[in-house]
Amino acid sequence: MAKTLDASPDQLQKITHGQETRVAARKKRLRAVKRWGWRIAGYVFFLLLWDVASGTLMSDRLLVPPAGVAREIGEIFQSGDLWMHLSSTLQKIGIGFTLAFFLGTTIGLLTQSRWWEAFFKDWVTSTMTTPGLVYALVVGVIFGFSPIGPIVAIVFASFSYVTVNVAEGIRALPKDLIDMSKAFRVSPGSRLRNVIFPHLAPYLFTGVRYGFSIAWKVTVLTEVFASNKGIGFIMRVEFQLFSMAGLLAWISIFFILMLFLEKGILQFIEQRFFRWRQEVKLA
């Protein structure tokens, strides 16, 4: 697109000369159709595999077929439990992750100094490799069923992803562009707005995206062990009742919501924000 826009009118005419273009477009379309065909075939295949396996490979009580799970999801939606559990979980994530974001950014800025970097290094490494289970149990044993527990767990489990990305972003600051703007006497404010922030934004975004997905998982985990509300709590109940249908239904809801928030909303914002990156790639 960008290429054709740059071209002058007579060049455009040269580019869009008749048949060859159409043949190529048709080829491209054919390729896209093939690609989507294989993709959809992938989805269908695995759903069918699941459907066939339940009842033959394992009893359909244990491995509930897709239709059974769908029915269960419908019931959950009607019962009204969904919104209660969901809003409880989402609130904790909202508060916890906001705190984690500010803590993570602060430490990320601090680690520009080598001393502070060494100070925080082991902490950052170990928070990323420590299983979520450990956070869940520790806050469970200290805070009991209080909602402070999950929030603390979220902060500790997810801040380091923000930290690391902020640190990496600052380390990669485009010195050449900053020098250039200094040479042209660009004001510091404008430099911040036009050079430094646009450079840092993608790094921050990666940190948020990843930290957020960790926050999700940790919240649900703490709910499994120390809560009487929330998606994690209800998943544990279904597990203890040996109800595979209920468990899979709640898992599906959890999963779809997570994908929606991560892939849908965050990715949409990202594409909005970072359109210039696309253009750089075309050039």
Added chain:
Amino acid sequence: MAVAAASRPAAWPARIIRSRRTARFLFPLVVLAVWQLAFMFLETAVLPSPGKVLSFMWDEVRMDTLSRHTLYQSFAISLGRLIVGFLIALAIGLVIGLLMGLVRPIEYFLYDVVVVVLAVPSLVWALITGLLFGLGNNAPIVTVIGVGIPFVILNVLEGVKNSPKELFDMSRAFRVPRRRVVRHVLLPSLMPFFFAALRYGFANGWKGLVLAEVFASTNGAGWTIRYWYDAHRAQGVLGYALFFVLFALILERGVFERVSRYVFRWRPQAQLEVVEEAVPEAKLKVATVEAERMAADRGTG
């Protein structure tokens, strides 16, 4: 002014305070101090004092425990499961990843599924395998396999896609025999990706494993921390949590960093630093995002 001050040799106390090693050792001390203060001023019944937790840990280290297995047995059991599961994941992931990298339709067919499986939280793996297999070794091992496979696949796929065409061309021009090209060009070029798969697959497999042990096993490190939790022994839970942290640090700094430094000794120093300090998941995330974007590009353009 500042330059002059920096170039003057510092007096010894200042030098020690400024040293990065001091900073590193200072961190746990600060944590202990904060913890002690919290214990003294919060006056909650449940927060144990650092002393109590440390003495619990010391007992565990001396193999004096109330639990069914000693510290070493618990971690050995878990590590054994992790290794078995991850080797299986490596074998399966390698084959699938290579197939996806070499055959386009297979890539289209499986790519989305792999991305979805990558996004499955380890809690989900643990609960489902727990219900399917009941108590025993199966659920934890299958969890490790399930968590590990997508990491291996995506990294192998990346590696194949990033194979250095110009070096293969060079080998061809000099008529280098195929076997030597495989050994000196193909395999080394796959190493970074293979290593990434190993590192992050292993770390994430570990997280899934301990969860699965909680729900579907009667021993192992995950089961033991749950044991202290159910017994309402706060010092046990915190002590074991610190063992987990230590275990992670030893694995990361003692094993992976060393191996990575050796395997990638050919990289220029600057790059090496990035590899060392890069964060496991953030890096993989970037790689995965890149992979997603590349896949999208291939579709549209």
Added chain:
Amino acid sequence: MADIRVEHLHKEFGTGVEKVVALDDVNLDVSGHVFVSVVGPSGCGKSTLLNVLTGIENPTRGKVEITHEGRDAFPGYVFQSPRLLPWRSVMDNLIFVHKDRSKETRERCRRYLGMVGLEDRGSKYPGELSGGMQQRVGIARAFSTEPDVLFMDEPFSHLDAITARSLRRELHDMWKATKKTVLFVTHDVGEAVELSNRIVVFAKGGTIKDDITVDLPFPRDPADQDVAIAKADVLRKFEELDLIAT
């Protein structure tokens, strides 16, 4: 010494609107102890010609044949970029393209490393060398195989003028001593005039526009009047040929 025969060579990349004609009906005959330079504007297919000749690319149409005393000739190739294995030491990079790693091979590799002034860098990794040094390793690698025919793709264009000049002299001495056939791509007309017996001129679109014989005694000093005049003549010819128009 080798014989290079190229007949009606076409090379195209892509299909449909994306089709690029890199070489269009190229005919070339080179044999014996000659130094042939290939010059032309960038994108006119010079690298592609070398890739086809060394067997990296297959021709779309036409025939290429490189023989040495009746058998397939063994080529050496100096690429535009160094193309070293980053994970092998400099010495192992040289040994990599040899048939064996015997003592003689090592000795020979060490000798050629010395020729490009890097005898003490054999155990370094490429990443630890500067760009110019890496390029020199690439040159040593090609020479160390003692090929029947040597292809070089703008090997000196990334080097500083002083290093380039001394390597040019080395190259000339070696060509003279070993009686090799050399096909040398460059966009530097001075370099071409200084080194070669023959200059093949490519134009945009991948066609050969001219084939100039340079008949001056070696060694040629670029500061010499004869050499400077020859260079000016070639440049004037380029103006007339209008190499950029398609």
